[in-house]
Every structure is written in C-alpha cells, then in structure tokens.
Amino acid sequence: MTDLDLTQRQKYIRNFSIVAHIDHGKSTIADRILEMTDTVSERDMENQVLDDMDIERERGITIKLNAVELKYQAHDGHVYTFHLIDTPGHVDFSYEVSRSLAACEGALLVVDAAQGVQAQTMANAYLAVDNDLEIVPVINKIDLPSADVTNVKAEIADMIGIDADDAVLTSAKKGTGIAELLERIVSDVPAPTGDINKPLKALIFDSVYDSYRGVVLSVRIFEGQVKVGDKIELMSNGKQFEVTEVGVMSPKAVPRASLMVGDVGYITASIKNVQDTRVGDTITLADNPTKQALAGYRKITPMVYSGMYPVDNSKYEDLRDALEKLQLNDASLEYEPETSQALGFGFRVGFLGLLHMDVIQERLEREFNLDLIMTAPSVNYKIILTDGTIKVIDNPSQMPDPSEIKEIQEPVVRAEIMVPKDYVGAVMELSERKRGQFQTMDYLDNYHVNVIYKLPLAEIIYDFFDSLKSSTHGFASLDYNISGYEVAKMVKMDILLNKEPVDALSFIVHEDFAYDRGRTIVQKLKHIIPRQQFEVAIQAAIGTKVVARSTVKAYRKDVTGPLYGGDQTRKNKLLDKQKRGKKRMKEVGRVTVPQAAFMAVLQMGDDDLKK
Numbered sequence: 001m002t003d004l005d006l007t008q009r010q011k012y013i014r015n016f017s018i019v020a021h022i023d024h025g026k027s028t029i030a031d032r033i034l035e036m037t038d039t040v041s042e043r044d045m046e047n048q049v050l051d052d053m054d055i056e057r058e059r060g061i062t063i064k065l066n067a068v069e070l071k072y073q074a075h076d077g078h079v080y081t082f083h084l085i086d087t088p089g090h091v092d093f094s095y096e097v098s099r100s101l102a103a104c105e106g107a108l109l110v111v112d113a114a115q116g117v118q119a120q121t122m123a124n125a126y127l128a129v130d131n132d133l134e135i136v137p138v139i140n141k142i143d144l145p146s147a148d149v150t151n152v153k154a155e156i157a158d159m160i161g162i163d164a165d166d167a168v169l170t171s172a173k174k175g176t177g178i179a180e181l182l183e184r185i186v187s188d189v190p191a192p193t194g195d196i197n198k199p200l201k202a203l204i205f206d207s208v209y210d211s212y213r214g215v216v217l218s219v220r221i222f223e224g225q226v227k228v229g230d231k232i233e234l235m236s237n238g239k240q241f242e243v244t245e246v247g248v249m250s251p252k253a254v255p256r257a258s259l260m261v262g263d264v265g266y267i268t269a270s271i272k273n274v275q276d277t278r279v280g281d282t283i284t285l286a287d288n289p290t291k292q293a294l295a296g297y298r299k300i301t302p303m304v305y306s307g308m309y310p311v312d313n314s315k316y317e318d319l320r321d322a323l324e325k326l327q328l329n330d331a332s333l334e335y336e337p338e339t340s341q342a343l344g345f346g347f348r349v350g351f352l353g354l355l356h357m358d359v360i361q362e363r364l365e366r367e368f369n370l371d372l373i374m375t376a377p378s379v380n381y382k383i384i385l386t387d388g389t390i391k392v393i394d395n396p397s398q399m400p401d402p403s404e405i406k407e408i409q410e411p412v413v414r415a416e417i418m419v420p421k422d423y424v425g426a427v428m429e430l431s432e433r434k435r436g437q438f439q440t441m442d443y444l445d446n447y448h449v450n451v452i453y454k455l456p457l458a459e460i461i462y463d464f465f466d467s468l469k470s471s472t473h474g475f476a477s478l479d480y481n482i483s484g485y486e487v488a489k490m491v492k493m494d495i496l497l498n499k500e501p502v503d504a505l506s507f508i509v510h511e512d513f514a515y516d517r518g519r520t521i522v523q524k525l526k527h528i529i530p531r532q533q534f535e536v537a538i539q540a541a542i543g544t545k546v547v548a549r550s551t552v553k554a555y556r557k558d559v560t561g562p563l564y565g566g567d568q569t570r571k572n573k574l575l576d577k578q579k580r581g582k583k584r585m586k587e588v589g590r591v592t593v594p595q596a597a598f599m600a601v602l603q604m605g606d607d608d609l610k611k
C-alpha cells in the first residue's frame, strides 16, 4: 500500500469503548452493535458475547477485557472498521479499564435513563477524559416508565461537564437508537493517528492464556506495524519473543498478515507465562525499537489477601495446580504457599478486591471441584520496626512482637461517595465511624453531592459498602482509589479455642475497635461453632490480655430431633444436608470449626457492634 492508501485506511477506523456504571446496559448495547453490524448472526448470538466466562454471565459483570472488529457500512457510503473494546465494570478493575481506554479514541458513556449519573459513571468519564477520549453520551433504557431523559441530560451536563443535548437515546433492550449510535461513532469518534513508518509501538491492554497458542495479547498499534516472524520486545522487562500469529477478533480469532498503525487485534508469540505480559506494557521490535514506551504503565499489585486451604489436606497439590492455571489467565492474581497450624498447608492469595476474591474462589470450587476454607481477607500493613527496617505483612500471623514495632502504617483510599444531598449527613456519620477523614464536598448540581473522604482500606473491605447502601436507602454510589499509607494504631487480635490460639482466626484491628470487635466475634463464633462432645471455650485476646470470652456447651445436636412422626425421606434429606455442610468443617485441635467461622470477622456489621 502507498502512504496515501495507508492514511485512507486509518481514516476509516474507529476505536472505542463503552463505559457505564454497573447494570446501566453496557453489555446489552455491545450486543446490539454486534448484531447490527452482522458480526454475529442472531442465531449464533449467545447472550452477551463479550462477557465470555460463565461466572461473568451469571453475575452479569464483565471481568476479562475483550475487543472485537466490526465492519459498518455508514450512510456516507464508506465501510468503516470498528474496534469495540470491552472494559470491566467494577472498581476492583479500574486500572484495566484505564488501559483499555488508552487503546481507544472515543468512549460511549452509557447512562441509565431512570437511574441517572452514578459514581462509576463519573469515575469512568474522568478516566476517558484523562485518556483524551471523545465522549459520546448515550442515555439507555428509555423504554422504562421511570425514564427521565431531560433530567439525565441535565445531570450529565452539570455533574460531568459534557454537553448532553444531543445524547444518543437508546433502548438496548428493544434495539431503539442503535442505528443512530453507529452513525455517531463514525461522526464523533476521531480516526486514529500515528505513523506506519515509525518503529513499532503497541499497547497491551489484555492478555489471556490459551493452552495451544500460549499467551494471546490484545494490543492496540500506535506506531509502525507487526507481522508473523517479527522479534518483539516487551519494554517493561526486556523479554523478547518471536511472533507466531497476528490477527483480529471478529468475534472469533481471524489471523491476518500484519497489524498496522491504528489497528486493534491480537498477537501470539509462544509466550508461556502471562506474568511476563503485564497489561499496560508497550511492545516494540527487538531490532528496531521505539525510543519511548507509552505512558501510564504500572505494575498492579493486589490489595486484599486471604489464606486459602483445601478442606481435604490431600488436595493441596490440586489447589496449587488450579491456582497456577487461573494465574495463566489472570496476571493480577498472586499466591504463595503458607502454612497454618490450624488449617495445614495452603496458600496466601492476593486479589485486586473482594469481588475478584469471590470470583476466584467460585472458579476454584466450580471449575476445579475443590472445597476450600478461606480466611478473612486482610490488607497489607507496613510495619516500621524499632531498628528502622520496614516489614510488609499481609497476614496477621506475621505480625512482629509489639515490643519490636515502632509504628504500623495501613493503606488508605480516597473515596468518592455520590449521594442526593439529603443523605450527606448519613454518609458523613458512617464515614466518621469508619475512621474516615473528611476531605471535601462538591455540589454536582442542585441535588447531588460528591462527598470525599480518606478512609482506611481495611474498613472499606469490611462492610462499608453494605452499610453505605443501607444508610442511604441504596442511593449512594462509591468509587475509590488507593492514595497511600498512614500511621494507624493497629493491634493483632488472637482467637483462642480451649486456650489454644487458632492462627487462621486472628485478625488485625484498630485499637479503638478492638474491644467491640473482640466481643462481637466471640458471640458470633459461639453460634457458628457447633456443639461438640466437650465444652469449647472461646476467647479473644490482645497479647496476653483476654478481652472477651464465651463457651459452647457440650452436646451434639441431632438435626432430625425436631421432626415429628417417621417421615424417613425428610429425615434423610436433613442428614444429607448436614453431611454436605460438614465438608466445609475443619478439625482445629479437637474442635470442629465450620468455614463460616473464618469469615465471621467480615460479617460484623454495625448492628452487631451496637449490641
């Protein structure tokens, strides 16, 4: 192709993402776009092609990124190539959202016509602005009786600061407005720029492991081109690989001779380890490298850690294999072996957040058929020792002796909580109670306020979100980012069963909450731990000081006891249920402890604390 042809080629490419608050209809809009561009025939159309994992589909959330190439014949007579890049819709994955936006020139900002602008609408809009994207506002679900388009337009203008007079109005459910949306993508999203004659510069915005081809990289080419046989280099770690295949997803993989500037597609290069291919990294050619990597790369680190143990100790190797397999597809998953006196051999696993943790746990249980005991999640703490060394711990059992500790620092987040103004008081009351420090408050319009607090991450992972929802009748939405570490008076709380500390039950808590949490957990455990042949004493202690105690009386409960008559089938059902429940019990010393006990510390809502 001549240079002129190439410029022409770029002129007809449109790279864009769809961003939205959770449930505002991003996936449904993506589906309609795919249908209208005949990328998938309706017959083949499984609901929501872009979310291709079962668990995602069940939970209706998008976890893995994906990109598809679509052809669209516009009203101007030209055929355009669209690359639709999917983004995850949850705060746990905000770095990945940002990297996939960096692969685009435009973003469709979808807002629910009934719910209006929410915290993640704003957070996503800001990410799009940070990446210099052209934003096309889309108001979806206009078919709902409670839709209020005029009001939502005003919210978009007032709260986000983009003109929404000509927002595209859609009902993705009914297919209304999608034709107009496609035209607006052509007219409003800029064509990619960049020079094909420059050395290769490509952004990795996703990577997945495929057992046949190795790691498949999703890339956006910003300069130059890449073809089979090229030797590529990953700029963050200098690793080199030979390209075995390039192509586009449409929506299945379609190999191409090369990928050129402006393209969004995939590269395989017999890469065995997804850890080498971090999202956000830049790819160049080994023998003709670009001088400067693309901006914005950072290694993502887990925020939340939990111990994972097989209920059946003989399944330890199976758990290791399963984690290894999952990690192939998920570079943000980290794990290392750990042992617990109570639970035996297991792993300390790092996650991006609680949702990520839930998803991994579910996949391990469902796809790998493992029964797991998980310990309560913990954040990591920086411990400054009296000799000046710094120790980072992600497990209460690593806490040094208090006499060696100079100070403890905990991760804090900048939380943006968006609420109708009537609920500002409730939000502040809750945030203060959770050790929050008020930062500022912005009126977004006459009705909505953005309240900004600095809050300890540890409090957020407990029950902050649930408490926020209940104290604002579901009207608040939350977005947060780690902002650093701050000194905090944390102590380690040990839980003892019959005088023996159970390492997997210990947790780190702020001094001010220690007594209340100690008392609450002891009460919870009393109800969770089943009666045994002998009495079980439960104690919560800080160091040698016992702060709460309780006892589970001896006596084994006969679950069939309360049943009248001789209905054997019903009896059997109950016994079966009890058997299944038992699978998740663990013998700790002589005491049988169910899984729920290890998570009890997480479920200490405010109501419990008031008791």
Ligand SMILES: Nc1nc2c(ncn2[C@@H]2O[C@H](COP(=O)(O)OP(=O)(O)OP(=O)(O)O)[C@@H](O)[C@H]2O)c(=O)[nH]1
Residues within 6 Å of the ligand: 020, 021, 022, 023, 024, 025, 026, 027, 028, 029, 060, 061, 062, 088, 089, 140, 141, 142, 143, 144, 170, 171, 172, 173, 174
């Ligand atoms: N009434 C109505 N419902 C819609 C419309 N578009 C989507 N929905 C419904 O809204 C819910 C959420 O839609 P999704 O497309 O899964 O939303 P999403 O933004 O992709 O959600 P996440 O994947 O969780 O981020 C689903 O139950 C859809 O069927 C619409 O135009 N009208």
